[in-house]
Amino acid sequence: MLIFDKLFRGFNKKKKKQKIELLENINGTYFSKNALILYMTAPFLPDNPNKTHQNMLQVKELVKIVGNYKYNVDLVDFNNKLQLNRTYDLIIDIHPGIAPIYEHKMSPDCKKIAYITGSNPDFSIKAELLRVQAANSRTGATLKQRRIVNLFRKDVLDTFDSFFLIGNEHTRSTFNEYAANRFFLIRNTGYINFPQPDFSKKQTNNFLYFASFGQIHKGFDLLLEVFSKNKNINLYVCSNFESEGDFYRAYKRYLYKNKNIFPIGFVDINSKQYQQIADKCSYVVMPSCSEGMAGSILTGMSSGLIPIVSRECGLDEGDVYIFENCSIDCIDKTLTAFARKSSEWIRHESSRIQQIVRDKYSMNNYREQIRAALTNIIPV
The missing domain is CATH 3.40.50.2000 (Glycogen Phosphorylase B;)
Known part of the structure; x- marks a missing residue:
């Protein structure tokens, strides 16, 4: 099971009836270009119980930032297999290959960005397996792997123009089969409004x-x-x-x-x-x-x-x-x-x-890094 899928279902398990298929033109704009973001629609649910989770806040910012580049922005849950009705000039996909619903809905000059929030799944699966085996050896238990993820297909990732990776150089090193200059490292966010410790x-x-x-x-x-x-x-x-x-x-x-x-x-x-x-x-x-x-x-x-x-x-x-x-x-x-x-x-x-x-690690830092990365990819 994809890690994000489990997290996504956790965010929405109490709000299933509110699940949104597709948020069209979420910024209410009238530009000539369209962008599709495959991530999650939960942040836009009126009764979302996880409003302050980093992912939730970042999705909202990402939608705004892409809109500032003169795209009408549609947002869909990353694993949704619905049929699309418009053509897109920009695709941002959190897990390429899971639901390629845009495959025949891209303009000739469409840019594709893989928005990746973890280490290479191949690295992650192998690392966890070693940990599980070691724990079983020490305890005599029969523990199983929990964070099983869908592997990225290289032939799919090779079709993407760039990767936005939440992580640092160590995270990027788990993707060494891809050219380093295709990656834009984005720092995750903390919270700047927490009180001083007592x-x-x-x-x-x-x-x-x-x-x-x-x-x-x-x-x-x-x-x-x-x-x-x-x-x-x-x-x-x-x-x-x-x-x-x-x-x-x-x-x-x-x-x-x-x-x-x-x-x-x-x-x-x-x-x-x-x-x-x-x-x-x-x-x-x-x-x-x-x-x-x-x-x-x-x-x-x-x-x-x-x-x-x-x-x-x-x-x-x-x-x-x-x-x-x-x-x-x-x-x-x-x-x-x-x-x-x-x-x-x-x-x-x-x-x-x-x-x-x-x-x-503030939201302002996140905005600046996303803007800098997009400016390198999207022709002005």
Whole structure:
């Protein structure tokens, strides 16, 4: 199953009757050219329950920006196989090959952009398989892969003019079979409106694991094994771990039999509960095996949490702290060293991290990067 498909269905599971087939000319313009964006229509639903998720905000911005290049913009869910009634001069597709409904609806000079939000699926699948096999070997469980994705077909991607990739150079390196000059790297977004942390509540040995699904993929198993042995550090867990039955059964004892592990579950980032957790913690940690540019880490950074992540999270060194490797021993030693930092260092570094989000990962930064990329592709 495509990762985004699962996320998309999660966004809309309570609003199925509101699903929109196609949003035509969403900006209400009268230009001579048409653009089709294959992403998701959920952000435009009146009762969308996930309005502040990064994807939701970015889709709305993308629609506006493309319209500013004098296109009438249509928006459709990326996996919708409806029939189109007009011809397009620009295509932006989040997963080329899934639903090529525009194949015979393109003008002769149509530009095609692949808008990619993660590492190469081939890389991601192999990386997760290695993690699952290792976890099964350590625990004797029969855990299965969760984040199975549809592979990109090279013959399909070769027909696209450019790639907009949410990620950094490490993310791009997973697509090495394609020329680097076809890629435009776009940074994911954080939030600039989060309050300053309450440093009087922070503990230097408190860490937050903040993620969605795919616990093995994200390295949650590694963290549980580290924290279950090292009682000098504390882990607060905000993820959907209970929804993955095989993982939950294998790691339930780690979750509930260690006084330094606090299994909380899903938390709304706009809630008082999230702010209370962020105030207690000094760090956000995720040793993932594959990402585009980890949005949950940027959310934590927006709250002033200091990020400690794997290189595969797609964030640059200097903006985050990167594990040398994701072995249990390395994770343990790294987190122990950070837990010994002074409160003064935590305060200074937390403020620096929030400033990095404002300077590099704001919605304004996203707009500028999309505009710069489009200007390189679309004739003026």
